[in-house]
Amino acid sequence: MTLSATAVAATVAATHSSSGRALGPEPQWSVPVDDMTVPDRTRRLQVGSWWFLGGKDLQDRYITDLKRLDADLKDAAASGHGGIDPARIRPVCADMGQIARDAKRYFPAPDPGIQSFWRTFTTQLEKAGGHCRQSLDHGDTGLFHAYINEVTAAGQALTSVAKRVAEAAQAAL
Structure with missing residues (x-):
């Protein structure tokens, strides 16, 4: 399974603050979930x-x-x-x-x-x-x-x- 750089970056951005510390249990998504489509x-x-x-x-x-x-x-x-x-x-x-x-x-x-x-x-x-x-x-x-x-x-x-x-x-x- 290949992950795109964008997906990895979005995951990292969603789970870590700019200081590198993990955010709380609720990730803040930088890419809206409803933008995900099924081919x-x-x-x-x-x-x-x-x-x-x-x-x-x-x-x-x-x-x-x-x-x-x-x-x-x-x-x-x-x-x-x-x-x-x-x-x-x-x-x-x-x-x-x-x-x-x-x-x-x-x-x-x-x-x-x-x-x-x-x-x-x-x-x-x-x-x-x-x-x-x-x-x-x-x-x-x-x-x-x-x-x-x-x-x-x-x-x-x-x-x-x-x-x-x-x-x-x-x-x-």
Whole structure:
């Protein structure tokens, strides 16, 4: 690892007075910290790491639940009576709520655009989980439709996340 003379000088200036004595435990930075930038290639590699250390797993869990929900809704439509089976939907609601909580706890995406879409994904999925439970508990069709709309919005945001991650990966190559 190579250190630039400027970085070394800034560190020395930040930790020692003009007399050569060390300053207190709080260094006085002569170079503002917010001027430090991450090179684009490094940022793209960070995005890839963020995705493969857990972002993709959360996406895969969401897709699995989405497929279960789709199958349950198709079965309800094919049954002739059109009613959904709350016993089949309730576990999907619980799983989606858990995915939202896990996604909120996952460390922030290193790209602000991706993080914005990720926040939309988690917010919509969290609302969806609550509306799903409430709709099943109270037999409220309107809330169930809200749940479907929120799951759809979460999926659109997650698609945008995946697209931005793929673009970062392509650019890093």
